[in-house]
Amino acid sequence: MLPDNVRIVLVEPQLAANIGSAARAMKTMGLSELHLVAPRQWPHPDAAARASGADDLLAGAVVHESLIDAIAGAGLVVGLTARSRTLSAPQHAPRPGAAVIARESLQHPVAVLFGRERTGLTNEEVDLCHRLIHIPSVQGFSSLNLAAAVQVMAYELRLTMVDEDSVPQPACEWPPATADDMERLYDHLERALIRLEFLNPDNPRALMRRLRLLLGRARPDHNEYQILRGILAHVELALDGELPHQKRAK
Structure with a gap:
């Protein structure tokens, strides 16, 4: 594993103390890439008090206004969820x-998302994930403290670094399409499907969510992403009557 390629993303954390505790959990396991999305208390002395020696992680934390910004450039997005999702990425x-x-961190940046203390990740945020992770707990008391959830995942990731032989070294010709690439593809796909009258512009959500899951499972690489964008662009040219044979017919 390449620790610098593993990005821990806390989505709208409410308490600075949890940010500090999460930073400490990360540092004890060799992780350093801390990203914060619209934190409620930041900067704050409670974060430094709970970090207990992980002040360098707090100082280097990257703050984002939106989750889309936080996952930009990531080839894999993984979300932690306290409940099972019926319509979702693989869990x-x-x-x-x-x-x-x-x-995957051997090939490209990976973003690991942790949701809000009280409500976790929204359905829309889960839709951005290629994979979900559920920490098993007793029935009726399934919600871990934010920093505790970070500690569990940081520990499991540390185990992979201790035993690198358990992680195969993949070879790939093309890097995967990044999270921001895929958002551009989804926007382009929705526009094209609306123009084809295949998608109802007043209610695109259900079908687009299915298509997100389909393409999320497929994990297209950057070359495949470019092919898909090219196909959509060609569809739009055909709809506009701008293909070479259509111009000749005029």
């Missing part, structure tokens, strides 16, 4: 999920 327990993160 893993922490250990196999950590193996996926470790393997």
Whole structure:
């Protein structure tokens, strides 16, 4: 695993103390890339008090206004969720999920998302994820403290660094399409499907969510992403009557 390629993203954390505790959990396991999305208390002395020696992680934390900004450039986006999702990306327990993160971090940045203390990640935020991880807990008391969830995943990732032989070294010709690439593809796909009258512009959400899941499972590489964008662009040219044979017919 390449620790610098593993980005821990706290989405709208409410308490500075949890940010500090999460930073400490990360540092004890060799992780350093801390990203914060619209933190409520930041900067704040409670964060430094709870970091207990991980002040360098707090000083280097990257603050973003939106989650889209926080996952930009990531080839894999993984979300931690306290509840099972019926319509979602593939779900893993922490250990196999950590193996996926470790393997992919050898090739590109990976963003690991942790949701708000009270409500977790929204459905829209889960839709941005290629994989989900659920930490098993007793029935009726399933919600871990934010920093505790970070500690569990940081520990599992640390195990992969201790035993690097358990992580195969993949070879790939093209890097995967990044999270921001895929958002551009989804926007382009929605526009094209509306113009084809295949998608209802007044209610595009259900079908687009299915298509997100489909393409999220496929994990297109950058070359495949460019091919898909090229196909959509060609569809738009055809709809505008701008293909060479259409111009000749005029």
